[in-house]
Amino acid sequence: MGSPLGVLFANFYMGVVKERVFSQIRVPDVYVRYIDDTFVMAPSTQDIDPLRRTFEECCCPRFTVEHGKDGPLPFLDVLISPNPTRFDTSVYIKPTNLSFSLNEDSECPARYKASIIKTSVCRALSHCSSWAATHQELD
Incomplete structure (x- = not known):
């Protein structure tokens, strides 16, 4: 560890x-x-x-199982929704996330502030399987 x-x-x-x-x-x-x-x-x-x-x-570790019952199931930071022919995906944010971010007026370098926005946009583009989900995440 x-x-x-x-x-x-x-x-x-x-x-x-x-x-x-x-x-x-x-x-x-x-x-x-x-x-x-x-x-x-x-x-x-x-x-x-x-x-x-x-x-x-x-092996030694014990495994837990979480079943999805005709509904979305989170895997890492992706929310996976099953459909008959495919999976629809979107960004998953844990319920415990308070959505705090770096303050714009902080003394932090500008590149760190820009990277927060860039990371959020890249996550929306890479995790969402539809433009509707992407737009919802970007909003």
Whole structure:
């Protein structure tokens, strides 16, 4: 913990665990992982529990499952809404976010102030799957 290599080690460890698990069971149709956060789409919620159990048998960490029931499900900072043929995505902001930002009148360098705006615009453009969602995020 606290080591600059921590993320690298965690990612490597989860990659090894993933290889072990999927040598034993079938890979789900949709499996996306960012370090230890995983998004899986399965035909039913009953198909998720054997996957979680197999992961726990192959490694030390315990896994939690959050089911999406015909509604949007957050994954990292993306809100994923299932549709019959695709996923609609938008920016996800946690309910605990107070939306505070750097004060415009602060003594901070101008490039930091500009980077806040640039980051918000880039996030809206990269995370939103429709122009309506992008415009809503930019507003």
